[in-house]
Amino acid sequence: MALRKIRIMGDEILTKTCRPVTDMTPRTRTLVQDMLDTMYDANGVGLAAPQVGILKRIVVIDIGEGPLVMINPEILEKEGEQRGQEGCLSLPGQAGMVTRPNYVKAKALDLDLKPFEIEGEGLLARAICHELDHLDGIMYVRFVEGELFDVTDEEAQEEPEDEWEETEEQEESAEGKDA
Amino acid sequence: MTKPVNLREIVLGILLEITEEEAYSHIVIGNTLEKYQYLDKRERAFISRVAEGTLEHMIQLDYIIEQFSNVPVYNMKPFIRNLLRMSVYQLKYMDSVPDSATVNEAVRLAQKKGFYNLKGFVNGVLRNTARRLSQIRYPDPVREPLHYLSVKYSFPIWMLSKWVAQFGYEATERICKDSHMEKGTTVRCNLEKASVEEIILELEKQDIQVRRHPYLEYALVISHYNYMNAVSAFKKGWIQVQDTSSMLVAEAAAPNWGDYCIDVCAAPGGKSLHLSDKLMGSGYVEARDISERKVRLMQENIERSGAINIRAMVRDATVYDPDSYQRADIVLADVPCSGLGVIGRKPDIKYKMSEKRQQDIISLQRRILDTVQSYVRPGGVLIYSTCTIGADENQYNIKWFLENYPFKLENLDPYLCPQLQSRTTKGGYLQLLPGIHESDGFFIARLRRYVDE
Numbered sequence: 318m319a320l321r322k323i324r325i326m327g328d329e330i331l332t333k334t335c336r337p338v339t340d341m342t343p344r345t346r347t348l349v350q351d352m353l354d355t356m357y358d359a360n361g362v363g364l365a366a367p368q369v370g371i372l373k374r375i376v377v378i379d380i381g382e383g384p385l386v387m388i389n390p391e392i393l394e395k396e397g398e399q400r401g402q403e404g405c406l407s408l409p410g411q412a413g414m415v416t417r418p419n420y421v422k423a424k425a426l427d428l429d430l431k432p433f434e435i436e437g438e439g440l441l442a443r444a445i446c447h448e449l450d451h452l453d454g455i456m457y458v459r460f461v462e463g464e465l466f467d468v469t470d471e472e473a474q475e476e477p478e479d480e481w482e483e484t485e486e487q488e489e490s491a492e493g494k495d496a
Numbered sequence: 497m498t499k500p501v502n503l504r505e506i507v508l509g510i511l512l513e514i515t516e517e518e519a520y521s522h523i524v525i526g527n528t529l530e531k532y533q534y535l536d537k538r539e540r541a542f543i544s545r546v547a548e549g550t551l552e553h554m555i556q557l558d559y560i561i562e563q564f565s566n567v568p569v570y571n572m573k574p575f576i577r578n579l580l581r582m583s584v585y586q587l588k589y590m591d592s593v594p595d596s597a598t599v600n601e602a603v604r605l606a607q608k609k610g611f612y613n614l615k616g617f618v619n620g621v622l623r624n625t626a627r628r629l630s631q632i633r634y635p636d637p638v639r640e641p642l643h644y645l646s647v648k649y650s651f652p653i654w655m656l657s658k659w660v661a662q663f664g665y666e667a668t669e670r671i672c673k674d675s676h677m678e679k680g681t682t683v684r685c686n687l688e689k690a691s692v693e694e695i696i697l698e699l700e701k702q703d704i705q706v707r708r709h710p711y712l713e714y715a716l717v718i719s720h721y722n723y724m725n726a727v728s729a730f731k732k733g734w735i736q737v738q739d740t741s742s743m744l745v746a747e748a749a750a751p752n753w754g755d756y757c758i759d760v761c762a763a764p765g766g767k768s769l770h771l772s773d774k775l776m777g778s779g780y781v782e783a784r785d786i787s788e789r790k791v792r793l794m795q796e797n798i799e800r801s802g803a804i805n806i807r808a809m810v811r812d813a814t815v816y817d818p819d820s821y822q823r824a825d826i827v828l829a830d831v832p833c834s835g836l837g838v839i840g841r842k843p844d845i846k847y848k849m850s851e852k853r854q855q856d857i858i859s860l861q862r863r864i865l866d867t868v869q870s871y872v873r874p875g876g877v878l879i880y881s882t883c884t885i886g887a888d889e890n891q892y893n894i895k896w897f898l899e900n901y902p903f904k905l906e907n908l909d910p911y912l913c914p915q916l917q918s919r920t921t922k923g924g925y926l927q928l929l930p931g932i933h934e935s936d937g938f939f940i941a942r943l944r945r946y947v948d949e
Contacts, residue, residue, distance in 0.1 A: 401500065412534065
């Protein structure tokens with residue numbers, strides 16, 4: 318596992334348009350793995366290659382349902398609306414209200430450069446839109462309604478929670494019967 | 497992209513703080529909403545609804561959980577029991593949330609917090625609850641009347657048995673039921689600043705619903721407003737948020753022009769300001785309380801009202817202040833209490849209070865009375881009040897007080913509207929019961945110090 322440095326807004330590279338990936342090299346594979354590691358380490362739900370300083374059309378997403386790697390992604394359809402809070406790993410400690418489509422359908426290539434399609438609703442739709450924008454040098458702040466606001470990163474402050482371990486067995490025994 | 501805030505996780509944090517760490521519900525919920533004020537109105541409403549609802553119905557929710565779990569709720573890990581409570585609340589009381597969303601979110605949260613091995617347990621209990629909610633058998637009102645009330649309205653048995661003995665079964669049920677009713681906010685018109693009619697007009701201009709309260713002509717009940725701080729009549733100092741029961745304290749005190757009044761437990765200052773209003777700028781009101789923080793809060797309220805005959809100061813009501821000896825025309829002793837009269841607004845009181853704690857509170861109340869009664873001049877008035885119901889902190893304290901100090905109870909009827917007059921008010925005290933009276937549960941006694949001791 319290798320972590321890469323996340324570029325912060327103000328860095329020129331976040332305003333540039335990325336180039337498509339034409340062939341899969343060990344280097345690119347390593348990049349994807351590092352992007353996933355970096356995203357999980359920062360407690361993010363999505364990360365685009367330019368955020369770690371690489372101008373390639375690659376994004377990684379995990380909204381809690383497993384990793385999704387999208388290479389040369391494109392949105393095919395958008396539908397509906399959702400208004401909600403959005404934040405970016407390249408602008409830590411801040412968030413803003415952004416309206417996005419509630420549903421998107423996209424196509425992309427996987428790690429073996431095989432094409433696939435994906436549909437997403439709610440958070441997944443939001444994450445796909447947010448990350449794909451990065452590939453064209455667009456930050457979400459462009460769409461923020463009203464002011465940006467400060468948010469404290471609770472996840473980062475949370476202690477590992479193992480103080481409840483002792484009484485584990487009692488509930489485990491119930492699990493078998495009730496679940 | 498960063499992780500969006502998880503509303504259910506926020507609610508869970510609130511519940512853990514209140515049920516496991518003894519924090520007060522209105523403070524924790526208030527602080528949380530302030531911290532997340534950037535969330536949208538719907539999300540904020542979800543947080544407060546689920547947190548408050550879960551607290552309000554906790555005994556019932558635990559009863560339901562135990563129908564489907566072999567582990568009693570008190571044996572579960574705090575995280576798991578509160579997760580189940582808030583989820584069962586959503587299943588039972590929130591039609592707008594699909595059952596599948598409630599169950600899935602709960603399982604996901606359990607997993608996220610490292611309880612992988614309890615995912616199945618959470619899933620099982622909640623799925624069974626969702627499926628069999630309508631078949632649950634509740635205690636029978638005839639065979640187990642107390643247990644029935646306890647589960648139906650989520651009140652502890654010890655409290656119910658005291659009330660049934662003192663107020664009767666039917667009144668007890670009305671008290672319980674009332675605590676679950678949605679109510680408007682009662683405000684007092686500051687008549688020094690504007691007339692009641694002007695104030696009603698000002699409120700209606702902002703599309704706020706206004707209703708006159710039956711007990712006092714300057715009391716209004718308002719609803720359908722967003723934040724009190726956005727209400728123009730409030731910003732101008734024309735209205736103070738105060739329950740009618742607490743307004744009756746200044747009515748019962750009935751200060752005369754120029755009276756010197758000491759309010760010994762004054763925060764947040766509503767009664768003191770009301771007294772100062774009644775004095776029409778004359779006399780002097782000392783609004784005392786124990787902590788800097790509370791006194792600062794009162795100072796803000798005083799400043800907004802613009803009153804000049806009132807001062808807030810830090811004083812501990814249990815510590816004798818020789819400078820006040822027999823100097824006050826009126827002493828208000830609105831003492832700390834178990835708060836059983838305000839459970840409708842602070843549901844966690846039901847679970848935090850116990851007979852043992854109540855005993856400690858009674859000793860504190862008597863210590864305060866013992867200290868502050870000496871501030872009343874011969875012939876002066878002492879008003880004793882609590883926001884609780886039941887004889888222990890009210891009638892029994894008064895009985896004890898009369899046996900030990902040179903005071904007598906005085907008829908309250910001259911200060912009360914006809915609906916509130918009764919045999920006991922003639923005798924000198926008023927016990928307001930929520931659900932029976934249109935106010936919080938409250939107690940007021942008017943005592944006068946003998947001129948010759």
